[in-house]
Amino acid sequence: MRERKEKDSLGVVSVPEEALWGAQTQRAVENFPVSGLKPWGAFVWAMAMVKRAAAEVNGRLGLLDAEKAGAIAQAADEVLSGKWDSQFVVDPFQAGAGTSHNMNTNEVIANRATQLLGGEPGEYLVNPNDHVNMAQSTNDTIPTAIRLGVLWRLEELLSVVDGLADALDKKAKEFDPIVKSGRTHLQDAVPVRMGQEFGAYALAVHRDGERIRRAAEGVRRLGIGGTATGSGLNAHPEYHARMVETIQRIAGFKVYPSDNLFESMQSMADLADFSAALRTLALTMTRIANDFRLLSSGPSTGLDEIRLPAVQPGSSIMPGKVNPVLAEMTNMAMYHVIGCDTTVALASQAGQLELNVMMPIMAHNLFEMMQVMIGALKAFTEKCVVGIEANRAQAEGWLEKNAIIVTALNPVIGYQVGAALVKESLAKGTGIRELALAKAQAGELVHVREDRPVSVAEIESALSDLRKLTEGGIVK
Structure with a gap:
């Protein structure tokens, strides 16, 4: 050479x-x-x-x-x-x-x-x-560049986040007719609609997008012109304001002058705040991806309430196996984002006096977080979420076996009698509705407040329309 x-x-x-x-x-x-x-x-x-x-x-x-x-x-x-x-x-x-x-x-x-x-x-x-x-120093150009780089990709990131929220919301509407067993502690709970589950996912992602937007406002403050320590030595008195105006015009996005150049040099809190907003989205996405893996488990020996698109064979030895690969990828990508945020947080607190010398790794990790988040969410949305199908028969079949729907009878028979019914239902393998109706017909259920037998009609009213149980209030 x-x-x-x-x-x-x-x-x-x-x-x-x-x-x-x-x-x-x-x-x-x-x-x-x-x-x-x-x-x-x-x-x-x-x-x-x-x-x-x-x-x-x-x-x-x-x-x-x-x-x-x-x-x-x-x-x-x-x-x-x-x-x-x-x-x-x-x-x-x-x-x-x-x-x-x-x-x-x-x-x-x-x-x-x-x-x-x-x-x-x-x-x-x-x-x-x-x-x-x-009129520049590394000490003001690097933090300014980190902010500008974040803002350069901000709309791309938010577009992907909004796209995922919209896709989840569409699935929420599509799946709303399906009433299924709710689950808390991974145990049977009162019914929910599948649309309610997906609607909650959509809103969580949307709110995380709003957190990112809020955090980005702080990133718009530019400390360019502080030069070496924040004093602006060797820069023209008009340099800072003119630089902010010129960058905004050329870059095409909104930026603000710093209200304290010393703070802009010393503190990386705005960048740590933005990183933390990405971390929060990563936590949300980890939870959603985990739920998708759980809800699609099986298909023969798992929950099998949703079917994820089959995008590739799942095993080199087990023929026909298909895995939830987009959800698994999302998990790994989000763990990486969380790790990057940890580095940003540690680097942010490592500043000393007039300067934070850990900015290079903060820059690298922030831009990597954005790249990984954009790529992972785009793939998850396009190759997984939009193609999800509900297995209605399976979801409703699980609900039929769920003894916890007895909760709807609490205002009629009380908690203790309801608990006894659940225990008997599970022991006999009998549905709770079938068991409660039999006991009502035999006059074995007493109203919890009125000291009279509970009627068959009261049991039917409470348990005949399980969708009502997803709408809140007292079932009568």
């Missing part, structure tokens, strides 16, 4: 001849061969957005030569388009705060801008520090 020589404050460094990165990036590549991971596209885009806006703002403030500002802006636009993704090569496990990420961006844009001005990589007609990084 042919190389060129570059020099930084520590000395001479060999860099691949065709690379757009420079000496500091090369040092980071050599110093941190940790995971083989590269920055997520959202992070590359967001860093380029900061540099693109800064070139325009500094140029308009008369601090940056118009030719250089134009070249930087054009180079940054190319990065924004994804043209130079291969040039962003620094491992997320790296020097604290993200100096290596920042310099990777500065060097790629500086070398590309140099090419646009007729020079060669390493010649630096545009300087990475003095020009591309003008």
Whole structure:
């Protein structure tokens, strides 16, 4: 491989001849061969957005030569388009705060801008520090870029969440005629409608989407212009406000100026809050996926109340076996999201004084959480939820065997007599309705409050329409 020589404050460094990165990036590549991971596209885009806006703002403030500002802006636009993704090569496990990420961006844009001005990589007609990084520090560009990267994918994420909630709601309406056995503690409980189960799933996902929207509002506050510690040293007094306005115009989404640049530098709480909202959705999705696996278990020896789409063979040895693979995938994806959130939380509390140096892993994990959540929920919705079928006969068959529907007789015969009926029903293998009617006909049931025999009509009224038991109130 042919190389060129570059020099930084520590000395001479060999860099691949065709690379757009420079000496500091090369040092980071050599110093941190940790995971083989590269920055997520959202992070590359967001860093380029900061540099693109800064070139325009500094140029308009008369601090940056118009030719250089134009070249930087054009180079940054190319990065924004994804043209130079291969040039962003620094491992997320790296020097604290993200100096290596920042310099990777500065060097790629500086070398590309140099090419646009007729020079060669390493010649630096545009300087990475003095020009591309003008009025900036790693300490304000990295937290700003994390926020912008989150916002860049926010609508995509929310669209997937809303799509899942809508799909579950459609199933709720489709399944509403089916009355089935409720279950608490994994034991028989009073009846519910399958539509009520799915409607609750839909609303839970919708509410988690609202939590994400709320948390994203805090992410919209940008601390760009705080430079090294929040004081704004080396930045024009108008730089912060102009940067926020310029980023909003170019990026096309709403952002706000920080009301305290020191807080924006010290605190990663907005990002931890957003991460926690994703974690909450992951917890909800874990529960729903687990329920799907349980409700579809069998089909011969499980609950078998719903049928999930068969998308692939389930066993290399057992012919004909089909597994709930989309639900299983969702479980694993959500466990990964929860693990990423734990890292974000620990990194967030690790800030010291004016800076949090754990930002690189926070950035990586936040963008990974969003990627995994988007991909997992999209697949779960399209390949599982929309194709779910209810096994009505099985669901209603289980309900017929459920002695706990005796709960509807509590206002008539009382709790203790009802408990005795359940015990006898289970021992004899007789349905509760059949047993209660026989005892009423024999005059063996006494009204709990009126000291008189319970009539057959009262038993029929309480138990003949099990759908009424799903609608609340006192059954008469």
